[in-house]
Amino acid sequence: MAVTAEEFEEEASRSVLESVVxxxxxxxxxxxxxxxxxxxxxxxxxGNDLATFPDFPAEIRAPxxxxxxxxxFQINFGTGGISTSGDTLDVLVAMNPAALKVNVADVxxxxxxxxxxxxxxxxxxxxxxxxxxxxxxxSLEKFKVLEVDMSRLTRESVKxxxxxxxxxxxxxxxxxxxxxxxxxxxxxxxxxxxxxxxFRKLPTIAEANIAALNxxxxxxxxxxxxxxxxxxxxPPANIAPGLYRxxxxxxxxxxxxxxxxxxxxxxxxxxxYPITPASSVLHNLANMKQYGVLTFQAEDEIAAACSAIGxxxxxxxxxTSSSGPxxxxxxxxxxLAISVELPLVVVNSQRAGPSTGLPTKTEQSDLYQAxxxxxxxxxxxVLACRSPGDCFDTAIEAVRLATKYMTPVILLxxxxxxxxxxxxxxPDFDSYTPFPAKFRExxxxxxxxxxxxxxxxxxxxxxxxxxxxxxxxGIEKSYDSGHISYDAPNHQKMTxxxxxxxxxxxxxxxxxxxxxGEETGRIAxxxxxxxxxxxxxxVSNLRAEGESISHIHLRHxxxxxxxxxxxxxxxxxxxxxxxxNGQLVTILRxxxxxxxxxxxxxxxxxxxxxxxxxAIRARLEN
Amino acid sequence: xxxxxxxxxxxxxxxxxxxxxxxCPGCGDYAILKSVRxxxxxxxxxxxxxxxxxxxxxxxxxxxxxxTYGFHTIHGRAPAIATGLKIANPELDIWVVSGDGDSxxxxxxxxxxxxxxxxxxxxxxxxxxxxxxxxxxxxxxSKQGTRSPSTPGGSIDNPVSAASFALGCGSRFVARSIxxxxxxxxxxxxxxxxxxxxxxxxxxxxxxxxxxGTFNRFTDRDVAADNQIDVVHGEPLVFGADKNKGxxxxxxxxxxxxxxxxxxxxxxxxxxxHDETDRILATMLxxxxxxxxxxxxxxxxxxxxxxxxxxxMRPVTPAKNGTDGKSDINALLxxxxxxxxx
Numbered sequence: 001m002a003v004t005a006e007e008f009e010e011e012a013s014r015s016v017l018e019s020v021v022x023x024x025x026x027x028x029x030x031x032x033x034x035x036x037x038x039x040x041x042x043x044x045x046x047g048n049d050l051a052t053f054p055d056f057p058a059e060i061r062a063p064x065x066x067x068x069x070x071x072x073f074q075i076n077f078g079t080g081g082i083s084t085s086g087d088t089l090d091v092l093v094a095m096n097p098a099a100l101k102v103n104v105a106d107v108x109x110x111x112x113x114x115x116x117x118x119x120x121x122x123x124x125x126x127x128x129x130x131x132x133x134x135x136x137x138x139s140l141e142k143f144k145v146l147e148v149d150m151s152r153l154t155r156e157s158v159k160x161x162x163x164x165x166x167x168x169x170x171x172x173x174x175x176x177x178x179x180x181x182x183x184x185x186x187x188x189x190x191x192x193x194x195x196x197x198x199f200r201k202l203p204t205i206a207e208a209n210i211a212a213l214n215x216x217x218x219x220x221x222x223x224x225x226x227x228x229x230x231x232x233x234x235p236p237a238n239i240a241p242g243l244y245r246x247x248x249x250x251x252x253x254x255x256x257x258x259x260x261x262x263x264x265x266x267x268x269x270x271x272x273y274p275i276t277p278a279s280s281v282l283h284n285l286a287n288m289k290q291y292g293v294l295t296f297q298a299e300d301e302i303a304a305a306c307s308a309i310g311x312x313x314x315x316x317x318x319x320t321s322s323s324g325p326x327x328x329x330x331x332x333x334x335x336l337a338i339s340v341e342l343p344l345v346v347v348n349s350q351r352a353g354p355s356t357g358l359p360t361k362t363e364q365s366d367l368y369q370a371x372x373x374x375x376x377x378x379x380x381x382v383l384a385c386r387s388p389g390d391c392f393d394t395a396i397e398a399v400r401l402a403t404k405y406m407t408p409v410i411l412l413x414x415x416x417x418x419x420x421x422x423x424x425x426x427p428d429f430d431s432y433t434p435f436p437a438k439f440r441e442x443x444x445x446x447x448x449x450x451x452x453x454x455x456x457x458x459x460x461x462x463x464x465x466x467x468x469x470x471x472x473x474g475i476e477k478s479y480d481s482g483h484i485s486y487d488a489p490n491h492q493k494m495t496x497x498x499x500x501x502x503x504x505x506x507x508x509x510x511x512x513x514x515x516x517g518e519e520t521g522r523i524a525x526x527x528x529x530x531x532x533x534x535x536x537x538x539v540s541n542l543r544a545e546g547e548s549i550s551h552i553h554l555r556h557x558x559x560x561x562x563x564x565x566x567x568x569x570x571x572x573x574x575x576x577x578x579x580x581n582g583q584l585v586t587i588l589r590x591x592x593x594x595x596x597x598x599x600x601x602x603x604x605x606x607x608x609x610x611x612x613x614x615a616i617r618a619r620l621e622n
Numbered sequence: 623x624x625x626x627x628x629x630x631x632x633x634x635x636x637x638x639x640x641x642x643x644x645x646c647p648g649c650g651d652y653a654i655l656k657s658v659r660x661x662x663x664x665x666x667x668x669x670x671x672x673x674x675x676x677x678x679x680x681x682x683x684x685x686x687x688x689x690t691y692g693f694h695t696i697h698g699r700a701p702a703i704a705t706g707l708k709i710a711n712p713e714l715d716i717w718v719v720s721g722d723g724d725s726x727x728x729x730x731x732x733x734x735x736x737x738x739x740x741x742x743x744x745x746x747x748x749x750x751x752x753x754x755x756x757x758x759x760x761x762x763x764s765k766q767g768t769r770s771p772s773t774p775g776g777s778i779d780n781p782v783s784a785a786s787f788a789l790g791c792g793s794r795f796v797a798r799s800i801x802x803x804x805x806x807x808x809x810x811x812x813x814x815x816x817x818x819x820x821x822x823x824x825x826x827x828x829x830x831x832x833x834x835g836t837f838n839r840f841t842d843r844d845v846a847a848d849n850q851i852d853v854v855h856g857e858p859l860v861f862g863a864d865k866n867k868g869x870x871x872x873x874x875x876x877x878x879x880x881x882x883x884x885x886x887x888x889x890x891x892x893x894x895x896h897d898e899t900d901r902i903l904a905t906m907l908x909x910x911x912x913x914x915x916x917x918x919x920x921x922x923x924x925x926x927x928x929x930x931x932x933x934x935m936r937p938v939t940p941a942k943n944g945t946d947g948k949s950d951i952n953a954l955l956x957x958x959x960x961x962x963x964x
Contacts, residue, residue, distance in 0.1 A: 044959075044961065045959065047961070240963070240964070241962075241963050241964025242962070242963060242964065243956070243961075243962050243963075244960060244962070245955075245956070245959060245960045245961075246959070255951075255954060258951065262950075267941070269706060269709050289941065290941055291950055291954060292941035293941075294709055294936065296935070298705075298735075299702075299731055299734070299735040302699060302732075303699070303702035303705075303731070303732055303735065306695070306699040306702035306706065307705050307706030307709070309695075309703055309706065310675075310702065310704060310705060310706025310707035310708075311706040311709055311710040312706075312710075313707055313710075314707040314709075314714070315710060315711060332696055333699065335696075425963075426955045426956060427955070429951045429952045430952065462711070463673050463691035463711065463714055464670055464691075464711060464713060464714060465670060466668075466670040467670070468670075469669050469670055469690050469691050470691065470692070471639070471685050471686050471692035471693070472692070472693055472694070473692075473693065473694025473695065474696055483641065484641075
């Protein structure tokens with residue numbers, strides 16, 4: 001068996017499709033995430049626009065064959081305008097009965113289901129909770145079903161390689177991938193290269209996976225397929241010229257923070273404690289010493305925040321990262337950073353809660369925590385990322401504000417963004433404007449709470465600077481000297497200046513614009529964070545029908561852009577879709593006294609485009 | 623580290639800030655503050671390069687009184703903040719000042735980790751066996767039966783031994799002194815400063831208001847000689863007013879016993895010689911308490927690691943940042959699979 005995949009330009013007629021939604025689903029040990037990532041890469045290289053949604057259980061190796069052990073990876077790809085991972089499935093690849101059971105409801109009528117019949121044993125049907133075999137009881141009648149014994153065909157494809165039956169079966173995901181590659185005309189070479197590198201110490205395993213990939217592909221080419229299963233072509237997307245790559249939110253945040261530190265001319269000390277789904281940011285930064293990034297896995301969330309503050313006190317950029325429960329533990333430390341006015345970036349990769357909640361499921365329910373969740377009057381800047389690629393620029397903005405205003409900045413992302421990937425036009429970093437941090441070195445007239453009259457940010461001094469020895473701490477200090485002060489009017493003044501400093505950021509950020517639509521109209525759909533994709537598609541669909549709707553999406557939540565209130569008042573209705581029980585909507589109502597309404601969902605899944613369209617339509621009718 | 627000779631010999635006054643010291647009159651902290659200032663002056667360290675980091679508690683006010691850099695942080699977290707500071711700037715000479723509640727109760731976890739990581743700093747634990755700043759509740763080092771506002775019937779918790787805890791955490795430097803020992807404390811502080819790694823120093827400190835006399839069993843003038851042993855590396859473990867008492871391994875067991883030289887055929891040859899690199903000996907020494915044993919003070923354990931935590935964490939060649947590093951970021955963003963459109 002050849003270890004390289006021969007790519008041929010086949011002449012067979014392929015039907016043209018605009019876009020396709022595929023979900024790969026199997027056991028958490030079946031390698032569905034790897035399969036999905038490889039398909040994503042191949043699809044990106046084919047020039048399609050795409051969006052992905054990895055959805056996996058919290059258990060690392062849940063009992064085999066159970067519904068709660070099902071891991072899935074969804075990708076929506078097409079010729080253009082892909083804004084979400086897709087509402088319903090065109091194709092479901094189900095590697096076992098449990099995967100079918102969990103996912104079949106998302107396949108649209110007439111959609112294609114590809115099942116591995118080799119895994120449909122009585123035992124697996126029982127484990128999935130099927131009383132009767134769905135392949136024979138007629139329950140799948142409204143779908144197209146392609147039954148293939150992938151298990152057997154995979155074993156056959158690797159039988160000459162002398163590997164164990166278990167090792168052979170582990171190649172099943174590559175067989176399935178090969179078949180899907182054939183179906184959508186994807187090139188196998190990048191996956192072959194990846195397998196060769198990944199298993200370079202186990203060449204036989206590499207060879208087996210490649211053999212399975214090729215066998216799945218060959219099956220598509222040569223087998224007598226049912227009439228409804230054909231090969232397709234999806235023309236490349238018409239996207240802006242440039243150099244592209246796929247990027248996940250976790251990668252993009254990591255690179256954005258690194259880039260921000262460079263623009264600030266600072267070393268970054270990234271301090272974190274493992275927590276799902278935030279750990280991937282730490283992983284992405286852990287081997288980046290050559291880019292001026294030091295990572296510290298602290299003993300707990302509190303130590304992670306505190307060591308980041310220590311690093312900022314020392315003149316580096318201190319960053320800490322976690323998810324909601326971890327950010328809760330960091331709260332007191334964030335208060336210290338507010339009080340001593342040091343830069344600190346706190347990344348929150350939000351997940352479903354409260355408490356442990358649903359660690360691998362996405363949510364946007366930490367907005368109150370970010371804006372309000374501290375003791376005392378303790379304002380910070382709050383920013384939200386809207387897409388995997390947007391994480392890069394929003395992270396840079398977080399670093400800019402933290403260092404310029406000497407303040408903690410909370411950077412909100414979520415579990416969906418952290419894991420989802422999209423094609424990203426790689427920016428030319430030379431075009432970014434540096435914002436080098438300034439350190440005070442002049443002892444003349446110095447005290448540690450001297451402020452920049454414009455930003456109100458206090459002076460930053462690196463310990464080690466001669467003549468500027470001073471003490472700071474969490475006790476209130478005198479506005480005029482920085483010494484401890486228990487004076488009541490001084491506390492009022494310091495509280496006021498801390499608030500004014502954060503409020504003043506509004507003068508240093510862009511005015512709020514609409515993503516789509518006019519600046520006045522019938523309905524403004526206002527979002528923040530990862531709801532960007534579904535809102536933008538829902539709004540564009542309805543605008544195509546001629547409706548007077550605009551999409552407003554917030555990056556800056558604290559403070560808001562200074563024109564936001566006026567902008568909102570230009571609309572008859574304001575709809576705020578959020579993956580929480582209504583948080584931004586409350587803040588908008590309290591801040592601007594506008595009749596904003598919520599559209600709320602906390603199922604651990606992103607919004608479907610149709611859900612938002614329906615909600616907008618309902619408001620257009622009334 | 624660059625050795626810079628200060629322009630003129632420093633005095634304790636050079637380390638004295640303009641802030642009024644606000645501890646209770648008669649507090650042991652005054653004596654420690656005096657000792658630390660004297661030690662720094664004698665060491666000739668540079669104020670600009672010295673940082674005192676503290677948490678919360680009476681002891682944690684310490685940085686305000688030092689004319690160096692200082693950071694008064696939050697309860698229990700000083701070791702974590704000091705670790706981040708040391709990562710950011712390994713050239714700084716960092717002293718963490720803490721109390722028994724701060725470092726063994728709310729901050730116990732951070733003390734554990736700063737010691738096992740062996741971050742190069744001095745950790746001073748002022749142990750007064752009580753919560754002072756919050757007005758007298760029992761602490762994790764309080765003796766069982768301590769009556770306090772929160773334990774009117776006497777505390778029932780078993781106290782933790784700070785030095786035993788430090789050794790258990792893997793600390794490579796464990797020493798002790800007493801607030802009133804103005805000659806002894808600087809010698810211990812100097813050794814702590816000299817040690818590369820986390821130097822843990824427990825200082826028995828009397829709280830005159832809430833726990834006065836808690837260490838009298840070995841600090842009172844009339845019992846001190848018999849109930850303290852100042853251990854010195856390479857010297858026999860002898861103590862007592864007449865220097866005729868000593869420690870030896872109890873025959874047939876792995877434990878210490880106090881013997882009297884000249885009695886029952888015991889000679890100087892029978893007495894253990896202190897080996898500060900012996901962790902097992904250190905473990906036995908820190909567990910000693912009157913009336914059966916004297917309390918060990920001095921450098922009980924010192925066994926520096928071969929490599930430093932921070933050195934291993936930091937890159938060998940410093941990264942470029944700012945404008946010089948822009949091409950690096952462009953390269954980073956272009957690593958892996960990319961494709962060109964248009």
